[in-house]
Amino acid sequence: MQQNDPHITLITPTAPMTASSHGGRAKCLQRLVRLDLPVPKTVALSFDAVHRIASGEMPNIRALMEPFGAAPLLCVRPSSEDPDWGGPGAVLNIGMNDAVYVDLSDRLGQDAASAMYLRFVQAYAVHVARLDPDVFDDVGLDGPEGLSEALRAYEDETEEEFPQDPAVQLGEVLRSMARAWEGTTARLLRQAKGAPADAGLGLVVQEMALGLGLGECGSGVIQLVNSKTGLPQITGRYLSQSQGRDALSAGAGAMFLERDPRGPSLQELEPEAFDDLIRHTQLMRTRLREEMQAEFTIENGHVHLLDGVRVARNARAAVRIAVSLAEDGIIPQEEALTRIEPRAINELLHRQIDPEAKRDRITRGIAASPGAASGRIVFSAAEAQASAARGEACILVRRETSSEDVRGMHAAVAVLTERGGMTSHAAVIGRGMGLPCVVGASSLTFNTRRNTLMAPDGREFRAGDIITIDGTNGEVLAGEAPMLEAAQDDAFQTLMGWADEHRDIGVRANADTPADATTARNFGAQGIGLCRTEHMFFEADRLTVMREMIFADDSEDRRAALERLLPMQRADFAELFRIMQGQPVCIRLFDPPLHEFLPSDRAGHRELAEALDLPLSDVTRRVEALSEYNPMLGMRGVRLGITVPEIYEMQARAIFEATIEASRDGDPVVPEVMIPLVSAKREVELVKTRIDGIAAAVRNETGVNFAYRLGVMVETPRAALRAGEIAPFSAFLSFGTNDLTQMTYGLSRDDAGRFMSAYVQQGVFPEDPFHMLDTDGVGELLSIGAERGREVRPDLTLSICGEHGGNPESIAFCRAAGFNYVSCSPFRVPVARLAAAQLAV
Ligand code: PEP
Ligand code: MG
Numbered sequence: 009m010q011q012n013d014p015h016i017t018l019i020t021p022t023a024p025m026t027a028s029s030h031g032g033r034a035k036c037l038q039r040l041v042r043l044d045l046p047v048p049k050t051v052a053l054s055f056d057a058v059h060r061i062a063s064g065e066m067p068n069i070r071a072l073m074e075p076f077g078a079a080p081l082l083c084v085r086p087s088s089e090d091p092d093w094g095g096p097g098a099v100l101n102i103g104m105n106d107a108v109y110v111d112l113s114d115r116l117g118q119d120a121a122s123a124m125y126l127r128f129v130q131a132y133a134v135h136v137a138r139l140d141p142d143v144f145d146d147v148g149l150d151g152p153e154g155l156s157e158a159l160r161a162y163e164d165e166t167e168e169e170f171p172q173d174p175a176v177q178l179g180e181v182l183r184s185m186a187r188a189w190e191g192t193t194a195r196l197l198r199q200a201k202g203a204p205a206d207a208g209l210g211l212v213v214q215e216m217a218l219g220l221g222l223g224e225c226g227s228g229v230i231q232l233v234n235s236k237t238g239l240p241q242i243t244g245r246y247l248s249q250s251q252g253r254d255a256l257s258a259g260a261g262a263m264f265l266e267r268d269p270r271g272p273s274l275q276e277l278e279p280e281a282f283d284d285l286i287r288h289t290q291l292m293r294t295r296l297r298e299e300m301q302a303e304f305t306i307e308n309g310h311v312h313l314l315d316g317v318r319v320a321r322n323a324r325a326a327v328r329i330a331v332s333l334a335e336d337g338i339i340p341q342e343e344a345l346t347r348i349e350p351r352a353i354n355e356l357l358h359r360q361i362d363p364e365a366k367r368d369r370i371t372r373g374i375a376a377s378p379g380a381a382s383g384r385i386v387f388s389a390a391e392a393q394a395s396a397a398r399g400e401a402c403i404l405v406r407r408e409t410s411s412e413d414v415r416g417m418h419a420a421v422a423v424l425t426e427r428g429g430m431t432s433h434a435a436v437i438g439r440g441m442g443l444p445c446v447v448g449a450s451s452l453t454f455n456t457r458r459n460t461l462m463a464p465d466g467r468e469f470r471a472g473d474i475i476t477i478d479g480t481n482g483e484v485l486a487g488e489a490p491m492l493e494a495a496q497d498d499a500f501q502t503l504m505g506w507a508d509e510h511r512d513i514g515v516r517a518n519a520d521t522p523a524d525a526t527t528a529r530n531f532g533a534q535g536i537g538l539c540r541t542e543h544m545f546f547e548a549d550r551l552t553v554m555r556e557m558i559f560a561d562d563s564e565d566r567r568a569a570l571e572r573l574l575p576m577q578r579a580d581f582a583e584l585f586r587i588m589q590g591q592p593v594c595i596r597l598f599d600p601p602l603h604e605f606l607p608s609d610r611a612g613h614r615e616l617a618e619a620l621d622l623p624l625s626d627v628t629r630r631v632e633a634l635s636e637y638n639p640m641l642g643m644r645g646v647r648l649g650i651t652v653p654e655i656y657e658m659q660a661r662a663i664f665e666a667t668i669e670a671s672r673d674g675d676p677v678v679p680e681v682m683i684p685l686v687s688a689k690r691e692v693e694l695v696k697t698r699i700d701g702i703a704a705a706v707r708n709e710t711g712v713n714f715a716y717r718l719g720v721m722v723e724t725p726r727a728a729l730r731a732g733e734i735a736p737f738s739a740f741l742s743f744g745t746n747d748l749t750q751m752t753y754g755l756s757r758d759d760a761g762r763f764m765s766a767y768v769q770q771g772v773f774p775e776d777p778f779h780m781l782d783t784d785g786v787g788e789l790l791s792i793g794a795e796r797g798r799e800v801r802p803d804l805t806l807s808i809c810g811e812h813g814g815n816p817e818s819i820a821f822c823r824a825a826g827f828n829y830v831s832c833s834p835f836r837v838p839v840a841r842l843a844a845a846q847l848a849v
Contacts (some may be wrong), residue, residue, distance in 0.1 A: 015057035016067055018075045019050045019212075030054050031087025031210030036296070036316050043295055045288055045313050048215040049075055052087065053182070055208025062186035069175040069182075076215050079108055079174070081124070083252075084181050086189070087210035091317055093198040095209055096188040099135060099181050100252055101128035101216060103174040109155075116221035120249070122155040123220055127251065129158045129170060132177065136184045139165050178213070185211060214314065219251040223308035224278050228255040230265055230285050231301040231319045232293065238321065238328025238499065242266045242286070244301070246274045253303070284311045292316055297339050299329045323348075323355035328499040334506075341506045342849035348503065350816050350843040354442030356500055357531070357835055359491040361478050368486040370463040370475065373424070373449030375482035376435035381421035381444045382476040382488040385469055387459045389416025390761055396420070397758050398604075399520075399543045403477055405461060407454055408447075409434040415761045417443060418779065422477035424484060426454050442835070444479030452484075496838075504532055504838060507845035513819065514829030515840045516592070518809060520544065525587040527834040532841055535592035536584065537742065537831020538682070538809040541659060542600050544580050545573075552619065554605050559620055559630060563654065570658040577662035581679070582669045590675025594742065594809075594831075595663055596721060597656050597695075599684040601644045603634040640747075640756065645685025645723075649695050660699045664706040667714050680717045682742060687724040692737040719805070723747035728793035735797040735804050742831070743790050745810030745818075749777050752786045781812040783821050794825050807831055816843035823847050 017023045019034065021042040027035040034052035041047050051072060053061075061067070076082060081103040086095025104125040112121035126147075133139040143165055147157045162170050171177050188194060189209040198207060219227040228246030233239060245262035247255035255262045264273040265282065275282040285304060288311070292300040296316065303315040321329060326348055334344035358379025361367070383401035386392045389412060395402035396419035404420035406413060408427040417423055417437055421444070425434045428447040438445030453462035461469040467486070469475060476485040496504075516537030517528030521544075525536060545554050550573065557569035584593050607616055613631060617624040636642035649656040660681065667677045683695050696718055707713055719740035722728050725748070731741060750757040757778055767773050774780075781787060790808070797804045806827040812818040814832030819840055822830055832840050 013067075015054040016072055017052055017054075019047075019052050023052075025052055025054070027089055029056075029210075031089055031208070031212075032091050033085060033087035033315065033317075034210050034212050035087075037212060037214075039296055040292070040313055040316055043291055045291070046311055047313050048217050050212050050214040051075060053211045053213070055089075055210055058182075058186045058189070058209050058211055061182050062190045066179055066183070069179045072213065073175060073178065079103065079111075081108070081216040081218070082174075082178060083214050083216050084178070084185060085212050085214065085315070086185065087212050088189075088198075088203075089207060090203065092201050093203040093207060094194075094201070096135070096185040096194075097131075098252060099128075099131045099185070101125070101131075102177050102181055103216075104128040105170075105172040105174065105177075107172075116218070118152055119150065120218070120220035120225075122152050123150070123249075124218070124251070126155045126158050128177075129155070129162055132170075132181070133158075133162050133165070135188070136180045137162070137166050182211060182213075185209075216251075217305035217307050217312035217314065219305040219307065220249050221308065224248065224281070225305075225307055226250050226255070227252060227303075227305045227314075228262070228265070228274070229253065229301055229303050230289055231299065232286070232289050233299050233319060233325065233329060235319060235321050235325055238299075238325030238332070246306075248277075251305070278306065278309060281306050281309055281311050288313055293333075294336075294338055297333065299333070323352040324497070324500075326352065327356065327503050328497070331499040331502050335502075342510065344503065345507055345510060345842065345845050345849055348842060350839045350846065351442075353500070353838055353842060354835070356496055357442065357838060358444065358480070360480060361476065361485075362490040365490045367483065367489065370465075370467065370469070370484045370486050371449050371451045372482050373446040373484065374429060374435070375479055376428075376432070376447040377423075377438035377443055377445035378480045379422075379442065379444040380476060380478045380480065380489065380491060382474060382491075383421045384472050384474055385461070386416075386420070387456070387471055389413045389419070391471070392416035392419040393758060393761055399540070403475055405454075406434070407456065408432060409437065412765050415764060415776065415778075422446075422479065424449060424475075424477055426450055426452060438479070444477050446477050446479055446482050446484055449484060500838075504841055507841045508532065510848050511841065511844035512848045513823045513827060513844045514807075515837055515844060516594070516807070516829050516831040517834045517837050518813070518831050519584070519834055522583050522587055524834055525584050528837060529587060529589075529591075531834055531837040533591075533834065533837045534829065535594070536588060537594050537807055537813070537829060538744075539584065539593060539595045540599065541577070541580075541596060542598055542604075544577065545605065550576060551605060555616060556620060557655075558602050558605060558634075559622065559627075566652070566654050570654050574658050574662050577659060578666045578669070581663050581666035585666060585670035585677045585679070586674055590677060592678065592680055594680035594682050594719070594740075595659075596682040596684050597646075597649060597659050599645045601634070601636060601639045601642055602648065602652075603631065603636070603639065606631050606634065640750065640758070645721075646683050646691045646695060647685065649683065650691060653698055656695060657698060657702055660702040661706060664703055664714065664716065665710075667716065668706070668710055668712045671714065678715050678717060680719060680740065682719050682721050682740075684721045684744070685723050685747065686720045686734065687726040687730075689730060689733045689737070692720055692734055696737050717805075721809070722793050724751055725789055728789040729796075731793040732796035732800050735801040738797075738801075738804070740805035740807065741793060741797050742807045742809045743793065745781060745786060745790075745808055745812045746778065748789060748810065749782065749786050752782070752789060753777060778811065780815065781818040781821060783817075787821055790821070791825050794827065798826070805829075814840050816840075816846075819843050820847055 019038050030052045083100040085098040088095045101124045109125050226248040227250045230244035234241040244265045245255040247258045247262045267273050267275045299319045300316045301319045305312045330344040330347040333339045334341050361380045383403040386402045392404045401421045403422045404416050405424045423445045425447045435447050451464045476489040514534050516535045517533035518538040519525045519528045519536045520540050553572045560566035613627045617627045671677045717739040720738045721744045723744035807829045809831040813830040814836030
């Protein structure tokens, strides 16, 4: 062996090596060696050494083999920096040749020797000589005959004898593995898993522990937890007379590890070896500070540990494992928090269809992303966005999805596709977003021209019809199904509790309905950061009153209509206050333009004229008078509050009366009242005066005192720039980054989808700024607003309540800018809590 060559080194407790020089597997093996575990002798080749091999610069192979003594049998395995990046498959039994075969036949029996030689010949043929695996299709699997046939097949195909020199064999195996790593396909595959373009490969050459031969021999894997739940459970498989990971592919032929009523177990067969394995794996857990799976071989009753890898796990198991490592004092709480990718806990948060509920099944597809949701069918991403903008839950139904649909998927509550499988675009993106998704529902007939779906039983579904997607079992149901909220187990609650102890920025939820508020509370929101009150007016009975209000001839008629809305709103707010149990609730005064409450077509006008007992021409004229060329920049938000003040006055009264009511039977409530779409100080001044007046009137009428906080929603660039003069009238500023992004870029939030993908593809925007906060531009406005506001009012509460509020990246920005809290949709609250904690530890 090359003495003192740090690139090719025998793994000893002190050999200089790191995961970024020799790869994760080599580093892990060194840790096992340091723990004095029975690891076969191993030589590690660094990334550099392997790269040189790939370029044709071979090291001295005989020197490399020196530590293994005469006529060793070896295996070579890949050692990339991150095991998830993969690498070429392991090659076992290098060194098998005719002479070793004779010797092993004498010592271990012909069957074992044949099996080992045959395995090597096949691996060598495929990986090194690049023969098609089919070449061996006709080879009988076992015994000396099979071996002879395989050697003959090799020689026929290559027109060469099978190489007999172990150094040549090893050199060729190393070369083929090094080259395989540098191939284009392998590179693209690992880059898709996040590997950098220049990711290196290390290789480990290890003495074989045979697993075949006399006495109890075999191989297997063991871990101490269940990969789905993370709960303690000895799991794994063992197969007598086997090598490598044979036990895992052996199906029913493999043996259980622990005593098991279903079949024979290693514990019964070799109790001492079983106890050793448990002890070794426990030691790995405590000393490697990770739940590990051990790959082992038993040779005549003796255990060898060939490798240790992180136990594969889903999100639920990841949380339980991190929490129990911390509870056992193996890692600190802070580290447990950082071990969970915040977005991964989406998996734990999904609603499910109530198992007791009746199911009107339309069809079944592939359950691609868990959770369930009901909504109206939409057939395009643009319709999905429009639906979301109206606050209506929708289900995006597509033949299959592509990157153009991602914005629509963000806007939808679930996705259904006709085509695709578990790794199709819809499935992968849906899972990533935590969006319930059923793909490959091929029994549905899609009529893309007519925008209809035909169920196998002949029922037809159109855009706007309500269906339910059960992404957990792949069913598509007609209508809305009753749901059960996601169940979070004790480990999840513990982790979230730790997150709350460590984080230093608040997390509230955007919630408009009692159901949202309940979810928000269950997910640990510290209050409601945005209640969009207009969403309370779309129900049929309220809509009629709303329309009467819009058609009122004078202020008195308008007040009369608003009088009827008052008790409804009061009940809405009282309910939210009760659910939030004294936590802050920030209620945004009415925001959208009034025409959104009026029908847009002639038939609708006629119906409305009938309902209100007005001439059709009056209705049409009124609708026309209210219509705007650019309603998003028109008479909405505070502009409506200034011109039709009765609406805000009614809402303020409803808030204050509900405050008194809820405080009477529960925790004291201090409501927050938020003014939307402000651009000038005077708007705030005027609205504040009126609302203070209503508060005084309610106090007088009821004889009950109460406090409230009035604040401003910063959604226009001007409000951010002029925060210094707005802050004296505001207890808080909440940045509405949806509108603020729209106005900063001059990009319509409803239409930008048409060209967004072209913009992102060509690198004009690094990301869709409606999904990822544009920290450069919009972010600068946030910083300016925060700074100017705090300058005049140091106790000013600052927050963000646009869609960006739940993104870990935006949370980092807001925290750095000194914000008090972020507010996001209820399902993103746990993600935000964890992301915030990771910033603080
Ligand atoms: C915003 O503009 O960021 C916001 C939260 O308000 P909405 O999305 O209701 O316009
Ligand atoms: Mg807004």
